[in-house]
Amino acid sequence: MSHAPIPFIDLAAQRRRLGSAVDEAILRVVDHGAYIMGPEVATLEADLSAYCGARHSISCASGTDALALVLMAKGVGVGDAVLCPTFTFAATAEVVAWVGATPVFVDSLPDTFNIDPASLPQAIGTARAKGLRPAGVITVDLFGQAADYDAILPLCAAEGLWVLSDAAQSFGATYKGRPVGVFGDATSTSFFPAKPLGCYGDGGAVFTDDADLAEIMRSLRNHGQGIDKYDNVRIGMNGRLDTIQAAVLIEKLKIFPDEIEARERVARRYNDALGDVAIVPQVRDGLTSVWAQYTVRVPGHDRDAIAAEMKAAGVPTAIYYPKAVHQQVAYKMYPVAGNGLPCAERLATEVLSLPMHPYLTEALQDRIVETLRRALA
Numbered sequence: 001m002s003h004a005p006i007p008f009i010d011l012a013a014q015r016r017r018l019g020s021a022v023d024e025a026i027l028r029v030v031d032h033g034a035y036i037m038g039p040e041v042a043t044l045e046a047d048l049s050a051y052c053g054a055r056h057s058i059s060c061a062s063g064t065d066a067l068a069l070v071l072m073a074k075g076v077g078v079g080d081a082v083l084c085p086t087f088t089f090a091a092t093a094e095v096v097a098w099v100g101a102t103p104v105f106v107d108s109l110p111d112t113f114n115i116d117p118a119s120l121p122q123a124i125g126t127a128r129a130k131g132l133r134p135a136g137v138i139t140v141d142l143f144g145q146a147a148d149y150d151a152i153l154p155l156c157a158a159e160g161l162w163v164l165s166d167a168a169q170s171f172g173a174t175y176k177g178r179p180v181g182v183f184g185d186a187t188s189t190s191f192f193p194a195k196p197l198g199c200y201g202d203g204g205a206v207f208t209d210d211a212d213l214a215e216i217m218r219s220l221r222n223h224g225q226g227i228d229k230y231d232n233v234r235i236g237m238n239g240r241l242d243t244i245q246a247a248v249l250i251e252k253l254k255i256f257p258d259e260i261e262a263r264e265r266v267a268r269r270y271n272d273a274l275g276d277v278a279i280v281p282q283v284r285d286g287l288t289s290v291w292a293q294y295t296v297r298v299p300g301h302d303r304d305a306i307a308a309e310m311k312a313a314g315v316p317t318a319i320y321y322p323k324a325v326h327q328q329v330a331y332k333m334y335p336v337a338g339n340g341l342p343c344a345e346r347l348a349t350e351v352l353s354l355p356m357h358p359y360l361t362e363a364l365q366d367r368i369v370e371t372l373r374r375a376l377a
């Protein structure tokens with residue numbers, strides 16, 4: 001048996017498939033010289049809108065900036081509570097603290113890893129008890145599957161809360177026939193290289209059907225500009241997407257639907273091969289996932305020992321996430337819903353992510369499966 005290390009994500013295989021298309025697109029930008037807000041930026045934004053159905057796409061410098069643009073455009077600040085899951089990447093809560101508001105952490109569901117809608121009313125109660133004004137909710141579509149919008153959106157509407165969907169891991173997924181990008185007031189995503197749709201650096205985007213919000217975010221990403229760059233009508237940021245990254249994404253978006261299908265095939269094969277030895281991820285009826293991560297749960301096992309055994313056999317694993325955000329040093333002073341977040345804390349001790357990308361061959365996948373099965377035996 002070969003013991004050459006398996007890549008966790010094989011961007012080199014994708015690069016071989018893309019051939020010279022991306023290289024040529026990059027060179028065109030290098031030659032035309034419009035490195036900032038060049039024509040590829042507007043083209044990409046139109047392509048993204050056509051892809052996900054949102055009326056407005058605003059590209060920006062990262063998924064974190066995308067989240068921040070929405071909070072800034074909504075005027076979120078001191079005294080506001082923003083509810084968000086604790087079982088997520090820290091950026092989701094980080095932006096809330098940036099604008100001076102208070103993140104209030106909510107619990108997750110064990111089957112989808114997403115927000116537990118039952119935790120939201122508890123978080124609203126916690127916020128009010130602390131003298132904070134509940135302003136909005138950041139949902140996260142973790143590992144590629146959309147959150148339970150049918151439960152979350154009416155609840156938020158009844159409470160007067162806006163909804164920002166953090167789709168850094170789920171852009172390309174669908175929820176009951178509608179693409180991610182059209183749920184809530186706005187959707188943010190990330191084009192970090194390891195995301196399902198990644199560029200060759202940092203990048204992100206916000207999607208919304210709200211024309212006023214879109215106009216404010218276009219201004220904010222460019223130092224709060226009014227009629228031009230030297231007319232500043234609000235406090236903004238340098239949050240633009242580089243033209244070169246837009247050119248890369250235009251080419252990668254062309255193969256994205258096909259890559260999503262390949263991810264789905266890989267995920268199904270994992271589920272079939274591992275369902276009897278680990279808790280394998282479930283996609284709810286009517287939803288599709290883009291499988292940003294393929295994450296199993298291994299309760300009752302020594303997860304570190306499993307990961308070490310697999311590493312020794314040349315099979316990389318990852319833990320998303322070893323701690324919930326409210327357990328992190330920088331965030332542990334912030335309030336949590338109800339009496340604690342037991343599901344998220346348990347997930348953090350049980351999850352193990354396996355190599356997942358559209359170019360994973362059946363032979364390599366079989367080796368990953370065999371290695372995990374042996375480690376669990």
Ligand SMILES: *Cc1c(COP(=O)(O)O)cnc(C)c1O
Pocket residue numbers: 062063064065088089091092140166168169189190191192202203204
């Ligand atoms: C990656 C990620 C982000 C941040 O995106 P960056 O482009 O790295 O800034 C935010 N939220 C979630 C859930 C993510 O996975």
